[in-house]
Amino acid sequence: MPDASTRINIRCTVLGLLACLCLLAGPAHCTEKLPVAASFSILADLVSVVGGDRVSVSSLVGPDEDAHVFEPRPAHAKQILRSRMLVINGMGFEPWAVKLAKSAGFEGSTVLASAGVRARAFTGQDASAEKGHDHDHADPHAWQNPVNVMQYVRNIAAALSKIDPAGADSYAANRDAYLKELTELDNWIDTQFSAVPAARRKMITSHDAFGYFAARYRLRVLAAQGVSTESAASAKQIGELVRQIKRENIRTVFLENMSETRLITQIGKDTGATIGGTLYIDALSKPDQPGATYLQMMRHNVTLIVQSMRAL
Numbered sequence: 001m002p003d004a005s006t007r008i009n010i011r012c013t014v015l016g017l018l019a020c021l022c023l024l025a026g027p028a029h030c031t032e033k034l035p036v037a038a039s040f041s042i043l044a045d046l047v048s049v050v051g052g053d054r055v056s057v058s059s060l061v062g063p064d065e066d067a068h069v070f071e072p073r074p075a076h077a078k079q080i081l082r083s084r085m086l087v088i089n090g091m092g093f094e095p096w097a098v099k100l101a102k103s104a105g106f107e108g109s110t111v112l113a114s115a116g117v118r119a120r121a122f123t124g125q126d127a128s129a130e131k132g133h134d135h136d137h138a139d140p141h142a143w144q145n146p147v148n149v150m151q152y153v154r155n156i157a158a159a160l161s162k163i164d165p166a167g168a169d170s171y172a173a174n175r176d177a178y179l180k181e182l183t184e185l186d187n188w189i190d191t192q193f194s195a196v197p198a199a200r201r202k203m204i205t206s207h208d209a210f211g212y213f214a215a216r217y218r219l220r221v222l223a224a225q226g227v228s229t230e231s232a233a234s235a236k237q238i239g240e241l242v243r244q245i246k247r248e249n250i251r252t253v254f255l256e257n258m259s260e261t262r263l264i265t266q267i268g269k270d271t272g273a274t275i276g277g278t279l280y281i282d283a284l285s286k287p288d289q290p291g292a293t294y295l296q297m298m299r300h301n302v303t304l305i306v307q308s309m310r311a312l
Contacts, residue, residue, distance in 0.1 A: 034164050037083040039097045040067040041284040042143055043113055043152075045294050047087055050156045050174045054167045058083070060097065063286045064257050067094050077104035084163055085109045087156060091119055093140035111159040113152040117142045120211050141282070144213035146186040146298065153178055185298055186216075192306045193217045200309045204245060204253040204264070204273070209281045222250070238267065245271040252276035252308035257285060276308040 033056040038044035044059035051057065060076050061067045080086055080101055088097045090112040101110060120139040142148040157175035161168040193201060202220040203210075210221040222241060245253075245267070253268045255278045268275055279301045280291030291297035 034085070034160070034167075035083045036085045036087060036160075037080050039086070039088045039094045040282065041065070042282070042294055042297075043087050043089060045284060046113070046149065046152055047156055047160075049178050050153055050171055051160055052170060052174050054164065054170055055160065060100075061094075061283065063284045063292075065283055067282055070094070070096060072096055072100045076100060080104050080106050080108075083108055085111060085159060087111045087113055087159070089140060089143070090114045091117075091138050091140035091142065109159060109163060111155065113155055114140075114142050114148070115155050116151050117148045120215065139208075139211045141209040142212055143294070144210055144281075145216045146182045146189070147216065148212060149294065150179055150182050153182070181295060185295060189217060189298065189302050192302055193219065196306060196309045202248060202250055203305055203308065204241075204250055204267070205256065205279065205281070209256075238263075242267060242270050245273060251311065254279045254304070254308075256281045257283060257289075257291065277304045279304065 034051065034054055036047050036051065036055050036057050038047050038057060038059050040061040041059045041063050044057050047055065047057045058079055060072070060079060061070045077100055081104055083106075085108050086097070086101055086106060088094055088110065091114055098110070119142070121137055143152065153175055157171045160171045164171075198218065201218060202222070204222050208221070210219070213219065214221045222244060250271075251273050252275075253264050253271075253273045254276050255264055257278050257280050265275065267273070280297040284293065284297055285291035290300040
């Protein structure tokens with residue numbers, strides 16, 4: 001049996017080998033992951049992609065949940081306090097997140113993912129524009145344009161690198177790989193819609209969340225509600241929309257995964273339009289559904305929308 005001195009030497013050797021293996025494996029495997037909170041599921045996915053195995057991401061508003069009407073609970077304040085960084089969309093999308101962080105005494109970094117993105121302003125010509133919406137006449141749904149998401153990704157990578165300088169190279173590599181995928185996504189979407197005659201590029205959704213998407217890919221979008229699901233469409237607005245759908249012979253309407261379905265279903269009945277399926281707008285789907293990541297969400301949405309336009 002080895003004497004005490006020999007056992008100590010063996011233990012030191014083993015510990016030294018483990019330390020070397022840890023260094024070779026990289027800091028992410030040797031230290032606790034960086035805890036990050038995101039305001040809603042789409043942002044959480046972007047942070048997960050950029051952060052890779054160096055971060056642990058939680059979403060305040062989960063899959064299939066509506067950030068417009070979200071009401072934080074004490075558990076969400078604790079969720080923020082456990083995080084080193086809070087990522088929000090901004091543009092008036094989730095004012096509750098800033099208030100929650102402040103009331104909880106959050107001292108970490110708050111990152112505005114949309115910083116540098118040019119906001120789309122609503123005008124009187126928007127089909128669903130209405131007075132009193134809570135977004136200061138700015139459309140917060142900038143992620144519906146993949147080019148804007150490229151800016152989100154750059155902002156997230158820069159913020160993570162600032163908090164975790166040791167992971168800067170990893171974040172940069174993940175950023176660049178994801179930017180390539182987003183570019184491919186943008187090109188694919190453009191190709192899909194380019195094959196549809198301009199006169200057929202029109203669609204109906206529950207609320208007005210496709211402004212950036214429509215501008216990017218040259219579509220016309222009508223919606224039953226305004227930019228926020230908090231605002232209910234008036235009988236007059238619904239009547240005008242029904243007449244417009246009939247006049248323009250739009251044959252398909254879409255549901256949303258995080259919105260009430262009764263209104264758009266009734267509009268479908270009133271106009272004779274069929275339900276074209278469920279789109280993922282302000283929230284990702286659960287893992288077993290087709291919108292579990294941002295890339296999957298966009299490809300699913302575009303596939304359904306293009307199918308409906310070709311059927312007109």
